[in-house]
Amino acid sequence: MLAKYQIVLTAACELGEGPVWDDALHRLLWVDIPKGTIHEWYPGTRLHNVTTFPVKIGAIAIAVDGRLIAATYSGFAVVDLRDQSINPLTDPEAHLPNNRFNDGKCDPKGRFWAGTMDVTTGKRYAGNLYMLDENGCAHTKIKNVTCSNGLAWSLDQKTMYYIDTPTRQVVAFDFDSSLGVISNRKVVIAVPPIDGLPDGMTIDQEGMLWIALWGGWKIARWNPYTGEKLAEINLPVSQVTSCTFGGADLNDLYITSAKIGLTGDKLTSQPLAGSLFVIKNMPVGGLVHDRWNGGLSSTIIG
Amino acid sequence: MKPDNDWQVVHPTRCTWGDGLVWHRENNSVLWVNRMDGSIHEWCTQTNRYNITRLMVKIDAISLAENGGLVAATSSGFALVNLKNASVILLGNPQAQSFNNRFNKGNCDPMGRFWAGRSDEIHGKERAGNLYMLHADAKITAKLKKITRLGGFVWSIDQKTFYHIDNCGRCVLAFRFDKVKATLSNKRIAVDIPHTEGLPDGMTIDQEGMLWIALRGGWKLARWNPKTGRKLAEIILPVSLVTSCTFGGQNLSDLYVTSARAGLKETDLAQQPDAGSLFVIENMACGGIEPYKYAGDCFLM
Numbered sequence: 001m002l003a004k005y006q007i008v009l010t011a012a013c014e015l016g017e018g019p020v021w022d023d024a025l026h027r028l029l030w031v032d033i034p035k036g037t038i039h040e041w042y043p044g045t046r047l048h049n050v051t052t053f054p055v056k057i058g059a060i061a062i063a064v065d066g067r068l069i070a071a072t073y074s075g076f077a078v079v080d081l082r083d084q085s086i087n088p089l090t091d092p093e094a095h096l097p098n099n100r101f102n103d104g105k106c107d108p109k110g111r112f113w114a115g116t117m118d119v120t121t122g123k124r125y126a127g128n129l130y131m132l133d134e135n136g137c138a139h140t141k142i143k144n145v146t147c148s149n150g151l152a153w154s155l156d157q158k159t160m161y162y163i164d165t166p167t168r169q170v171v172a173f174d175f176d177s178s179l180g181v182i183s184n185r186k187v188v189i190a191v192p193p194i195d196g197l198p199d200g201m202t203i204d205q206e207g208m209l210w211i212a213l214w215g216g217w218k219i220a221r222w223n224p225y226t227g228e229k230l231a232e233i234n235l236p237v238s239q240v241t242s243c244t245f246g247g248a249d250l251n252d253l254y255i256t257s258a259k260i261g262l263t264g265d266k267l268t269s270q271p272l273a274g275s276l277f278v279i280k281n282m283p284v285g286g287l288v289h290d291r292w293n294g295g296l297s298s299t300i301i302g
Numbered sequence: 303m304k305p306d307n308d309w310q311v312v313h314p315t316r317c318t319w320g321d322g323l324v325w326h327r328e329n330n331s332v333l334w335v336n337r338m339d340g341s342i343h344e345w346c347t348q349t350n351r352y353n354i355t356r357l358m359v360k361i362d363a364i365s366l367a368e369n370g371g372l373v374a375a376t377s378s379g380f381a382l383v384n385l386k387n388a389s390v391i392l393l394g395n396p397q398a399q400s401f402n403n404r405f406n407k408g409n410c411d412p413m414g415r416f417w418a419g420r421s422d423e424i425h426g427k428e429r430a431g432n433l434y435m436l437h438a439d440a441k442i443t444a445k446l447k448k449i450t451r452l453g454g455f456v457w458s459i460d461q462k463t464f465y466h467i468d469n470c471g472r473c474v475l476a477f478r479f480d481k482v483k484a485t486l487s488n489k490r491i492a493v494d495i496p497h498t499e500g501l502p503d504g505m506t507i508d509q510e511g512m513l514w515i516a517l518r519g520g521w522k523l524a525r526w527n528p529k530t531g532r533k534l535a536e537i538i539l540p541v542s543l544v545t546s547c548t549f550g551g552q553n554l555s556d557l558y559v560t561s562a563r564a565g566l567k568e569t570d571l572a573q574q575p576d577a578g579s580l581f582v583i584e585n586m587a588c589g590g591i592e593p594y595k596y597a598g599d600c601f602l603m
Contacts, residue, residue: 036388047313052355054388083318084341084356 004279005235005255008041009048011274016256017200018059018103019276021246023288028246028254029068030276031057033102038068038081041276043247053079053086059104059114062291069132069292071101071114076132092130092138099127103200103242105151107160109177110134110293113141115148115164129162131180134293141182150201150242152209154224155287161188161209161224163198170198170209172224188224195220195229200242200256204284212240212255219243219255237273238262245286246278253279253286309539309559309581312345313352316578320560321504322363322408324593325550332550332558333372334580335361342372342385345580347551355385359392363408365416366595373436373596375405375418380436382598393440396420396432403431407454407504407546412461413481414438414597417445419452419466426451433466435484438597445486454505454546456513458528459591465492465513465528467502474502474513474528492528499524504546504560508588516544516559523547523559541577542570549590550582557583557590 012032016039019030028041036056040049056073063069068079075091093099098121104114111131118126129142142148147165153175154161160175160182170189173182189209191198196216201209208230209222219240220232239258246254259273267273318338325332331346340360344353360377367373372383379395397403402425408418415438421431433446433455446452446466453467457479464479464486474493477486493513495502500520505513512534513526523544524536543562550558563577571577 035386046350048349048351049315050351050353052353052385052388054356054358083339084354085339086356 005233005277006280007272008043008254008276008278011259011272012039012048012276013256013258013274015241015258015260016274016276017241017258019200019242019244019246019254019256020061020289021244021250021254021286022062023250024066026248028244028276029060029062030242030254030256031060033058034260036072038070038079039276040081043252049081051081051084053084055086056100058101061104061106061112062289064110064291064293069106069112069294071104071112073100075101076112076114076136076138089132089136090138092140093128096126098123102127102147103149103151106290106292107131107175107177107180108153108157108290109180110291111180112292112294113151115142115145117145117147124166132292132294133180136294139180149199150211152201152203153290154203155205155207159224161201161203163201163211165197165199165214168193168198170201170211170222170224189222189227195232196238196240199240202242202244202286204245204282204286206284208284210243210253212242214239214241214258216240219253233279235277237270237275238266239273244289245282247280249285250288251280251282251285253282255279309537309583311576312558312580312582314579315343315352315354316563316576317341317343317560317580318578319545319562319564320578320580321545321562322361323504323546323548323550323558323560324365325548325554325558325590326366327592330552332548332580333364334546334558334560335364337362338564340377342383343580344385353385355388357383357388357390359390360404362405363418365408365410366593368414368595368597373408373410373416373598375408375416375420377404380416380418380434380440380442393436394442396434396442396444400430402427406452409455410594410596411435411479411481411484412457412594413484414595415484416596416598417455419446419449419455421449421451428470436596436598440598443484445484453503454516456505456507457594459507459509459511463528465505465507467505467515469501469503472497472502474505474515474526476528491531493526493531495526500544503544506546506548506590508549508586508590509554510588512588514547514557516547518543518545518562520544523557537583539581541574541579541581542566543577548593549586551584551589553589554592555584555586555589557586559583
C-alpha cells in the first residue's frame with residue numbers, strides 16, 4: 001500500500017488551492033483564495049514565503065518568463081513574486097460581480113485555463129470556463145458551469161479532463177492542441193456521493209487521474225478510460241482541495257486542504273484542516289507543469 | 303565580548319529600500335517595509351515563515367498598534383494597516399499639497415502616540431519638512447517645523463529625552479520631552495557624526511541608553527553614548543546603504559538591520575550582492591527595549 005502522508009505545514013490556509021510545482025526553482029506554489037495570498041514552499045531549505053496581494057486569487061500558473069499568471073477576483077493578472085507586482089490583463093466577468101475565479105491550469109501549449117463560480121449567491125450554472133491565450137485575450141470555452149474546478153490534459157495531449165464539482169463527474173473533451181478547441185464532451189468518471197465532491201485534480205505518468213475529494217477526507221486515483229477507482233489515500237481533514245506532483249523526481253504528491261466554513265466540533269475534530277500534506281516517493285509520479293506562454297510581450301503587461 | 307562582525311543574512315529576499323523595522327513579540331517576528339513598492343515584510347523567527355503583504359499605498363514607516371494591527375506613515379498620510387487582509391484605513395494626510403514631501407522614519411512614543419517625519423525627498427528642499435505626531439484619537443499635530451531631513455528618533459529609557467537624527471547636520475539632536483504634554487524643548491546637539499562615518503539614518507536605543515545608528519554609505523552600524531557624544535563600537539556590514547536597526551528576538555538581544563539597493567549601479571551591486579537584505583547580529587551583549595505601541599485602538603479594522 002502507499003506510503004502515509006506527512007504534514008508539511010500545519011493549518012497554514014483558510015482555503016488552500018491550486019498547487020503548482022516549479023521545477024526551475026524547486027518550490028511548490030499555491031494560493032489561499034480568500035486571503036489573496038500566494039504561498040511558496042522550498043522543500044530544500046524549508047523556507048515558507050507568503051505574499052499577500054490586495055486582491056483575492058483563485059488560481060496561478062507559472063509563465064515562461066518566471067512570472068505568474070493569476071486568475072483573481074478582478075480577472076486575469078500577471079504577478080511577479082520578485083517585486084510583488086500585480087498587473088491586470090483582462091477581466092471577462094467584470095459585468096458579473098457575484099462571480100470569482102476558482103481553479104486554473106495551463107494546457108500543453110501554454111494557454112492558461114481558469115473557470116468561475118458564483119460565490120456570492122451560490123447560483124447554479126452562473127460560471128464559465130475561460131482560456132487565456134498567449135496574447136492575454138480570454139476566450140469562453142464552457143458556459144453555464146456551477147463550480148469550475150480541476151483540469152488536466154492527457155499525456156498524448158488529445159484529451160482535456162474537467163470537473164464541475166456539483167456534477168460529481170469528470171468529463172473528457174477531445175482537445176485540439178494547436179487551436180485550443182474542445183469538443184465531443186463525454187462523462188468518464190462518476191464520483192459516488194460517499195466519496196465526497198471532486199475538486200482539484202492532477203494526472204500521473206500512467207495517465208491516471210488523482211482527484212481531491214472535498215468532504216471525502218481523501219484523495220483517490222481513477223482510471224479515466226474505464227471509470228474505475230484504483231486507489232485512495234485517507235487524510236486527517238475533510239476538505240481536501242487539490243493535489244499535484246512535485247520534488248526533484250516529480251514523485252512527491254502535495255495535497256492542499258481548507259478549514260473555511262468549519263466551526264465548533266467540526267473544526268476541533270480536524271485541527272489539521274488547512275494544512276499542506278505530502279506523500280513522498282509515490283510509485284508513479286507526475287508531469288512537469290506547463291507554463292503560460294504569454295507575458296514576454298511588453299504590450300501585454302503595459 | 304562577542305566579535306563585532308558576526309552578522310547573518312536572514313532571508314534571500316532583498317528589498318529595493320528596506321526600512322522601518324519593528325519587533326513583534328506576540329508573533330516572534332520582525333516586521334519592516336520596502337519603501338519603494340508598498341510592501342510590508344515579516345520574518346517569523348520560530349517558523350521560518352516569510353510574509354510579504356503588498357498594499358495599495360507606499361509605506362515608509364510602521365509601528366505596532368494596541369489593536370493588533372499596525373499604524374503606518376504612507377504616501378497617502380497616516381494610516382492603519384491590517385496585515386490579515388491587506389487593508390489600509392487612511393487617517394489624514396498632513397502636507398497633502400506638498401507632492402515632493404514624503405515620510406521617512408516613524409516611531410511610537412511611551413504614551414502610544416505615533417510620530418513620523420516628513421520632508422522633501424525629491425529635490426531636498428531645505429526646511430520644507432515637519433515632524434508630525436498622530437494622537438490616539440487620530441488628530442495630527444506638527445511637533446517640529448521647518449526641518450530639512452529628519453532621520454530616526456527614539457526616546458530615552460527614562461522617557462524624559464527625545465533623540466532624533468538630523469541627516470543634514472549629521473548629528474543627533476536631544477530635546478527635553480514632556481511625555482504628558484508631548485512637548486519638546488531645550489534642544490542640544492548630543493552626538494556629532496563625522497562625514498567619514500556615512501550618513502546617519504535609522505536609530506534604536508539599547509538597555510543601557512546608548513544609541514545604535516545605521517550609517518548609510520558607511521557600510522556599518524555604530525553605537526554612540528548620547529551623554530558624552532563618544533562613539534563606543536561599530537559593526538561592519540557587507541552593504542553600503544545601511545538604513546535602520548532594531549532589537550528583536552525572545553530576549554530582545556538580536557540586532558536586526560535593514561539595507562537598500564536603490565541607486566546602486568551594476569558594478570556596486572556586484573560588490574555587494576546582499577544589498578537590500580535583512581541582517582541579524584545575534585546575542586548582543588546589551589539588548590534593546592520593547593517597542594511602544596500605538597494606543598489608537600478605537601478604529602474598526
